[in-house]
Amino acid sequence: MAAVTQAPPARPASAPARARRGRLPAWRWAILAVAGIYFLLPLYAALRFAGIKAYGSVFSRTGFTDALWLSVRLAIVTTLITLALMVPTTVYVHLRLPRLRRLLEGITILPIVIPPVVLIVGVLQVAPGSLKATPWLLALEYVILAMPFAYRAIDTGLRALDVKTLTEAAGSLGAGWGATLWRVILPNLRTAMLSATVLIIALVLGEFTMASLDLYETFPVWIVQFDQTDAATSVAASLGALFVTWIVLMLITWAGTRQARRTGGGEVTLFTVARTDTPTGS
Amino acid sequence: MATDATHDAAPARISGAAGQSPAPAAGAREGAAVSLRGLSRSFGQVRALDGMSLDIAPGELVALLGPSGCGKTTALRIVAGFEAADAGQVLISGKDVSGIPAARRDMGMVFQSYSLFPNMTALDNVAFGLRMRKVGGERRKQRAAELLELVGLAAQARQHPHQLSGGQQQRVALARALAIEPRVLLLDEPLSALDAQVRVQLREQIRALQQRLGTTTLFVTHDQEEALSMADRVGVMRAGRLEQVAEPPVLYSRPATAFVAEFVGTMNRVPGELAAGGARVTALGATVAAHDGHEAAPGPVDVLVRPEGLSVTAAGDGNAIVTARTFRGAVTRVTVLISGQAEARIDVPSAEAAAMPPGATVQVTLPAAPVLVAPRRAASDAPALA
Numbered sequence A: 001m002a003a004v005t006q007a008p009p010a011r012p013a014s015a016p017a018r019a020r021r022g023r024l025p026a027w028r029w030a031i032l033a034v035a036g037i038y039f040l041l042p043l044y045a046a047l048r049f050a051g052i053k054a055y056g057s058v059f060s061r062t063g064f065t066d067a068l069w070l071s072v073r074l075a076i077v078t079t080l081i082t083l084a085l086m087v088p089t090t091v092y093v094h095l096r097l098p099r100l101r102r103l104l105e106g107i108t109i110l111p112i113v114i115p116p117v118v119l120i121v122g123v124l125q126v127a128p129g130s131l132k133a134t135p136w137l138l139a140l141e142y143v144i145l146a147m148p149f150a151y152r153a154i155d156t157g158l159r160a161l162d163v164k165t166l167t168e169a170a171g172s173l174g175a176g177w178g179a180t181l182w183r184v185i186l187p188n189l190r191t192a193m194l195s196a197t198v199l200i201i202a203l204v205l206g207e208f209t210m211a212s213l214d215l216y217e218t219f220p221v222w223i224v225q226f227d228q229t230d231a232a233t234s235v236a237a238s239l240g241a242l243f244v245t246w247i248v249l250m251l252i253t254w255a256g257t258r259q260a261r262r263t264g265g266g267e268v269t270l271f272t273v274a275r276t277d278t279p280t281g282s
Numbered sequence B: 001m002a003t004d005a006t007h008d009a010a011p012a013r014i015s016g017a018a019g020q021s022p023a024p025a026a027g028a029r030e031g032a033a034v035s036l037r038g039l040s041r042s043f044g045q046v047r048a049l050d051g052m053s054l055d056i057a058p059g060e061l062v063a064l065l066g067p068s069g070c071g072k073t074t075a076l077r078i079v080a081g082f083e084a085a086d087a088g089q090v091l092i093s094g095k096d097v098s099g100i101p102a103a104r105r106d107m108g109m110v111f112q113s114y115s116l117f118p119n120m121t122a123l124d125n126v127a128f129g130l131r132m133r134k135v136g137g138e139r140r141k142q143r144a145a146e147l148l149e150l151v152g153l154a155a156q157a158r159q160h161p162h163q164l165s166g167g168q169q170q171r172v173a174l175a176r177a178l179a180i181e182p183r184v185l186l187l188d189e190p191l192s193a194l195d196a197q198v199r200v201q202l203r204e205q206i207r208a209l210q211q212r213l214g215t216t217t218l219f220v221t222h223d224q225e226e227a228l229s230m231a232d233r234v235g236v237m238r239a240g241r242l243e244q245v246a247e248p249p250v251l252y253s254r255p256a257t258a259f260v261a262e263f264v265g266t267m268n269r270v271p272g273e274l275a276a277g278g279a280r281v282t283a284l285g286a287t288v289a290a291h292d293g294h295e296a297a298p299g300p301v302d303v304l305v306r307p308e309g310l311s312v313t314a315a316g317d318g319n320a321i322v323t324a325r326t327f328r329g330a331v332t333r334v335t336v337l338i339s340g341q342a343e344a345r346i347d348v349p350s351a352e353a354a355a356m357p358p359g360a361t362v363q364v365t366l367p368a369a370p371v372l373v374a375p376r377r378a379a380s381d382a383p384a385l386a
């Protein structure tokens, strides 16, 4: 039998887009340049200030490993808890209580406007006693901080999906709730969940106020402590952290986008999930 | 395209348990009888369904036709189990399925919007229902491939939905619904998002498949041409009820109500006078028999006639004036104004229409055959057709 090779389907949407990206108008270049200088100049100054030797000494400072490891654990735990809480809630609200979407959006924005001190006091009021002296308390606080970003990312992902029709299609084919969530909804939310993850990690690795108020020596707190005694090392550590965080986020974004391209799921970006194809229906 | 004998036959029947001996190729499941009994459903103040009843014979394709908002989708969703009726029952093979959740009703559904799972290939989409039924991997793949072949998409098996055209996606959705050998196939305007040419092709394909597999099918549409060309019987719905259920030719020639008459095909209203007794009506200077079963009282009425039912001849002293003329190939549609008040559209063989340019005076006459009669309606009551 002769093998029939399918030519890969043309993707008319992306080809012109890529071409357009090649020739940006001059004023966009100007804006890009100004923004670039605004961000890069301080970095360059910091780089110069710290000097090469400071980078080597960062790793030998006391508390470096502990602080970094604490922050990494916090990032992981916060991401897991936030996703476990927000994904089912958001899916449920989309499917069953669409009228509450507005309300949920309002609620999830609260952590941004409420001062951290109030949040800390609030969490202390409700947190079980066994958590109180452990880092997990901080993770709980971070979950609250992360909620607005996670909700928005997941909500955007769901909007692009037509969850109702997909759920009903799965139902008519014999899938129960578990199978629908696991095999249909979650795989299609992967991009949105990755976006949420990127945001949460960035948030946790950079958060200072809560950690220092709660007296935990997370990586940002550790860096600031150094500020007083050894400014060069502190700056070197900050830059190193910035660079490593950036690499991690880029890797996640890149992997997510590659996966999403394959299934037409969209692009992982920091603030929204942009579909590459036009959603239909609803 | 080469198809071998296996693919020409109906697909083999899938049983819930893996490892059984394969059923004969022609052994598609017998369609089930479906009965809708007095279904009602309200959404707040809106009565979406108002005591709808319908019996569908095994293997039959019934199309539900009606204007937007008349309750077609609601009826379908109640049969599928996505929506519960406030009152009434759905019987499948004589058994009430009201308490059974959608996932265990064994119904194949094709949606109006694209509903393929974006994360799966076409093949995995089709295989999904079988996977849920715990059909083993090899058998499942083979069966899904057969169905894709059946809808002519074997070559696209490994593509994801976003790589398929709208028509291809709906064909995959159809294959997916058929893969579970549904007792009933439910289609909710599956073609309405597609362009006209694809729509015609696909409806022929769906009909051929449905007849070959003998699956009882309920097809919702608001496209009358689609309904008339595909269905064994067409049910015309209005405000949550069925006005008439009949075979397409009957629906066209003997509509039960004025609503059906005007919703299906083009219908002219010509003013007339119904004689006492209601059996004869006078219009356009002729007196003819009226079909019985009408709702009109003796006195002024409207006579309902199809464009091909009226005859028209060029005549200097005629009763009508030609206002427009549209060439349609073999026939030409001539629009006339009768006695300066009633507009009528009449189909005339194109050769004859040459003598009837706009502005010409013509003589319009009623057919000798019995005509439909409806209560006189003010011009402002004209229905907004979907």
Ligand SMILES: Nc1ncnc2c1ncn2[C@@H]1O[C@H](COP(=O)(O)OP(=O)(O)OP(=O)(O)O)[C@@H](O)[C@H]1O
Residues within 6 Å of the ligand: B043, B046, B047, B048, B066, B067, B068, B069, B070, B071, B072, B073, B074, B075, B222
């Ligand atoms: N979930 C719902 N909530 C509120 N009202 C609804 C709901 N579903 C349907 N309706 C209302 O019930 C009526 C019937 O709706 P349905 O969708 O069955 O109409 P339809 O015949 O399918 O129309 P269309 O041709 O536009 O699809 C409409 O007035 C609609 O607004």
Ligand SMILES: [Mg+2]
Residues within 6 Å of the ligand: B072, B073, B074
């Ligand atoms: Mg509908």
